[in-house]
Amino acid sequence: MAPTSAPRPETRVVVGISTVLTMDGTGASAEERLGAIDDGALVIEDGLVTWIGPRDALPTTDKSAVDLGGRVVLPGLVDPHTHLVFAGDRAKDFEARSRGESYASIAARGGGIRTTVHATRAASRETLHALGRERLARLLEAGVTTVEIKSGYGLSIDDELRQLEVISSLAAEGPQRLVPTLLLHIIPDEYRDSRATWVDLVRQELLPRARAQNLASHVDIFCETSAFTAKEAQAILSTAVGLGFEIKAHTEQLSASGFGATAASMGALSLEHLEHASDEVIAAMAASGTVAVLLPTASIFLGDSAKPPVAALREARVSMAIGTDLNPGSSPNFDPWLSGTLACTWYGLTPAESLLGMTAHAAMALGLAETAGRLRVGAPADFVVAHASRWEALLYGLGHRPVAEVWCAGRKIRG
Numbered sequence: 001m002a003p004t005s006a007p008r009p010e011t012r013v014v015v016g017i018s019t020v021l022t023m024d025g026t027g028a029s030a031e032e033r034l035g036a037i038d039d040g041a042l043v044i045e046d047g048l049v050t051w052i053g054p055r056d057a058l059p060t061t062d063k064s065a066v067d068l069g070g071r072v073v074l075p076g077l078v079d080p081h082t083h084l085v086f087a088g089d090r091a092k093d094f095e096a097r098s099r100g101e102s103y104a105s106i107a108a109r110g111g112g113i114r115t116t117v118h119a120t121r122a123a124s125r126e127t128l129h130a131l132g133r134e135r136l137a138r139l140l141e142a143g144v145t146t147v148e149i150k151s152g153y154g155l156s157i158d159d160e161l162r163q164l165e166v167i168s169s170l171a172a173e174g175p176q177r178l179v180p181t182l183l184l185h186i187i188p189d190e191y192r193d194s195r196a197t198w199v200d201l202v203r204q205e206l207l208p209r210a211r212a213q214n215l216a217s218h219v220d221i222f223c224e225t226s227a228f229t230a231k232e233a234q235a236i237l238s239t240a241v242g243l244g245f246e247i248k249a250h251t252e253q254l255s256a257s258g259f260g261a262t263a264a265s266m267g268a269l270s271l272e273h274l275e276h277a278s279d280e281v282i283a284a285m286a287a288s289g290t291v292a293v294l295l296p297t298a299s300i301f302l303g304d305s306a307k308p309p310v311a312a313l314r315e316a317r318v319s320m321a322i323g324t325d326l327n328p329g330s331s332p333n334f335d336p337w338l339s340g341t342l343a344c345t346w347y348g349l350t351p352a353e354s355l356l357g358m359t360a361h362a363a364m365a366l367g368l369a370e371t372a373g374r375l376r377v378g379a380p381a382d383f384v385v386a387h388a389s390r391w392e393a394l395l396y397g398l399g400h401r402p403v404a405e406v407w408c409a410g411r412k413i414r415g
């Protein structure tokens with residue numbers, strides 16, 4: 001019998017990197033925290049980064065090194081906020097809004113989210129899976145290697161669990177890492193006159209079942225006049241914390257409820273949108289290390305001119321992340337680079353802040369600070385090779401994605 005031996009770990013050496021942004025730098029400024037290394041090199045073993053630094057310090061002279069020809073490398077992007085498992089579209093709403101009808105008026109006549117809930121409930125599991133797969137592929141082309149996906153279009157116990165099961169089956173296929181979040185989106189129409197019954201069902205049945213079946217790691221809630229009250233949201237999130245979920249909240253988006261301060265004090269990983277966040281909310285986020293997830297295309301697509309208080313968030317040292325908010329109603333956006341650019345031009349982030357927001361800070365918003373969004377020894381070798389020789393050029397472009405190659409766990413899977 002031939003002797004057997006353990007397979008040699010697969011090793012790859014990558015050179016020809018004009019600048020590698022590790023997102024692992026230290027220092028007070030965002031530019032320092034990019035952790036840029038000029039003329040960099042990477043060593044990858046078994047899908048993990050085992051060495052990273054300047055090429056002239058490379059501990060090997062591997063003749064089979066991959067030469068990228070002088071391009072920028074940065075961590076695989078992390079999209080910390082999507083709603084990408086849904087059926088149907090909202091093109092008719094888009095057309096009506098463009099004619100001047102308000103979002104509220106469209107919702108009142110049964111459009112808006114109800115259109116998506118109806119189509120999602122009616123779609124088979126296979127259809128939802130195929131739609132999710134196609135959307136994940138589009139994000140992968142854009143360099144996104146870690147994606148958070150929320151439920152929230154089922155609005156019944158079984159339909160919410162079914163949406164989470166589809167997310168689980170997508171996660172099992174790879175190559176992206178998915179983070180499944182159970183979103184309490186709005187009060188279902190069936191419970192409009194008995195809200196407390198739905199809140200009890202969520203706390204006593206939906207959350208425990210999702211936990212027992214390991215279908216979600218995070219729970220999110222939409223606290224807004226059209227959705228859950230601050231009191232309802234607090235009750236649901238406290239049950240979620242008790243069951244061991246990480247928590248987050250869509251809050252301070254359309255109005256200043258102040259619930260963000262409560263959610264932060266309960267240990268929320270992130271708060272989303274925040275266009276109307278008060279100083280009190282920002283102070284609570286700073287105290288708890290809660291990340292601000294900014295979603296510029298959601299407000300721009302709705303023609304809403306409100307902007308999150310970026311200067312105050314920066315001043316308070318709240319980490320800012322950026323997501324696509326990919327969803328059929330307010331942000332049918334497949335382009336994280338567009339979000340990053342608009343975060344600069346419309347919200348006032350610097351390009352370095354935006355790039356951190358698309359990687360390291362987005363990973364923090366998901367509780368994945370150690371394993372995503374940064375290139376360092378021990379982290380998965382998930383990275384983007386950019387069509388750029390200088391990092392300052394990455395977000396300079398509209399409708400132009402600077403992605404030449406996408407690598408997941410040390411393998412080139414696009415480009």
Ligand SMILES: [Zn+2]
Pocket residue numbers: 081083250272325327
């Ligand atoms: Zn959202």
